[in-house]
Amino acid sequence: MVNSPDNSSILFHNNENTVFLVDLPESIAQAQEFLQATSAPGQDECVPTGQTFTISNQGNRRHKIQKRSPISTVALMMPYPSSTEPKTDSARAKVLSRTSLSEQQFHGEFIQPLVANALDDLRASYLPSDLQWCLPRAVLDETARGKEASDISDPPTKKRKLEQPHGGHWSPSNQSGEMGNSIWTTAPPTILSSTSLNIFSSTSELEGVVKNPSAEEAVLSISAVGHDGVHYPSEYIIPPRSAFVLCNLPLSQPEPLETPIPGLPSSQRFNLMLFDPPWPNRSVRRSRGYQTHSYNEMDILSQRLQDILRVHSYRSLDDFSEFSATSTDTITAPEPQEQISQEVFAAIWITNSEKARKVAYEALLASGFRIHEEWIWIKITADGQAVCPLNGIWRKPYEILVIGRKDPTLVVSDLGDATSRGNADTADLLDVDPSTVTRRVIAAVPDLHSRKPNLKPVFERILFDFASESTRKTYSALEVFARGLTSEWWACGNEVVKFNARDCWVEHDST
Template identity: 25%
Template sequence: MSDILFCSPDKKIFLLDIPRSIESSQGGGRVRSALPLQVPHVTPEPKGKKREVLLSQVPVKELVYQQRIEENIDAAWRSIAAAFEQKAWCLPRLPIEQDVYSHLCAASQGHDASPHIPVVLSSTQNDFEAVREVQDDIIVNSAGPTCIAILEIETTIVVPSHCTFIWSRIQHGLDVMLEYECSSNSRLQFDIILMDPPWPNRSVHEHYATMKHREQNAYVDALKIVQHFHAPERYVATWITNKPAIRRQVQASMMSLGFTLQEEWIWTKTTTAGEFVVPLNGLWRKPYEILLLFKHKASACSPLRRILFAVPDMHSRKPNLKTLFDMLIGKSCVLELFARNLTAGWWSLGDEVLKYQDGNLWHELADGTLC
């Protein structure tokens, strides 16, 4: 079954299943997931005069922008609700049994000055003694789905077909990719560069200037990759927070590189019954995240807005966009920055690139074998 559970005729409204989108993006198999949310979260939203005071502090332009998004979401929600009636807004899930992905969340510092030679995986067995053997280098799987065994941490990594990954920080990944171009005498270019930067969160980091600086630098490093490796007249897609300052920063930086905003994809989170996980008009939290889609050397236009609904999965696990990219843009050479999982046919880079590839998170691989 497809990961698209609903698609409007004009392809502006979608209902996606997150676990199935991940399975489809890796060529099949069965992934373990968080149990789907049954009821909305309880949030202490301000009411009455306190709400009025807070709203009065928001610039009118921003209020209008939010109102239009909420109107678009509400209209799209009604379309799906009418079609689905009593149906669940997600497919049945195979629940995760334990916290298993901590070993695969931290990259090394990337200070090794030795030459980086791409590691080509075998189609049969790939055993590595230590974690460092698969970090900070280009790892290539040029065949069908396979696995990597890291003996040091007794972990098996699921690797989809025809994918390439670099398990490192963005800055070091840039150096490795540039070195690869030099040594292979070939130019790397990507039709789509997708990124999900670690934007600073004031509620968590307001007293941690070093962390905030590191996150800002990661985005700056990502822009260097975009500048060097994007194919002419192609796309960059960036997940942002709902903070106006972040949106302005991304639009300004993309414009400086010759990119124009073409589309906004609004991922709206619901329960299994289709209720918003938090109030749509909430002030503290919004039930949606936004992906900005830019095109290089494109004419300025009013951005097209698509609404994507999906029941949330584990923290930070977003819908995989491979199916939508293939449908709306066409088969493309894709690089995902700040990736947390692998995708068949794509390049993936990030210090959490294998976070959700742990074999314990998979019940069945794409070739039908059990983990």
């Protein structure tokens, strides 16, 4: 077992890299940073985003005085009550009788024992000095909560609320009734400045790709309309070397699309694509942004995932050769000595519904990806308990990230109709044997509703060999249905900069 460095959002991982403990807010904070491994002679070190330094006349960094943290909820101290679960064995058996054997086996034999063993391993090996399985947090109202252990050590004096000034909305796509770029044309990229404020009168001016190619953050100012009808500027902090497309992804058109992401050129391809689709859920429905989709629309969502994977993933060695020659797919040109990864992955967050898992498998298989791994995010309390029973029927304490790996030998036409494959009464789903999939467990204390840990360092460690300087490779990544940006990544969606609003963050003394 390995304790991670003090400045890492990965608090702990085992030697096999199959069990991780991640601090969720810190993972988001660190995802805003660009850190150079080395600095060329005569060049200044890159200052991490979200940290303020005092600089001498010689350009040397003297001391860190501030750190930026995302506003969070107080870390959960006790598990949720299980009042919704069946009260008797007979009631439980009745519910299970309506659940397919493959779904019961998937969770009961493959997921839940793995998660239980991972939590046991963490309890035996992770020994934090404060007995907390998370770092201090910046919460909404520190004084009212009596400065609980999850609060930041030196909270700001000004209280922040999770709403825009004058009643404006978080997302620029929701302002003035505008929903991002609805014109399916490719405009030249908008290049942001890191040395001056980037002012736009409305989101309609942000057509196509918007890039911050600098090694420093950029600040975007967009006019928002308050409840009083007055325009007020809202600022968004754009991470270094990031790019985004503010757009509505077409989720109501059943036919295949050659431009599935409006504003993103079809020639733009990626080594990694991460999806957090708007799945339907009994208890969770996003009140704004994308509407969740009912089961009779799952085929459209599957088609859209397939379109994006087909158009925007690297397909052959020729793609990589073209990328190496032109460097058009990166936010900034790669250094000559950098190795470019020729691996291609796609990762899809799913609910615990078998229908959602089937759609994810179907989209990946139909796009030339084999089911490679599944990462289970187990939601825990601050002292390491699952937030609800592992074997719960109506609520499970985990979410699953299905990861596919592009396989050039996979003949997609041989897959047939994926919707008819597999047997619900056997161990497989779409002919995917669950015993052949590599799984990892990522424990993290949950935060704001629907906010997930940023797993960039885990992706890099596991998929792109970042654990060793000698093997690490340059890669390009796109997050789809994003609600926040990541340094060095691309992102798209109609809430793509939602959690990059300045009012989502606080600055405090760094210790």
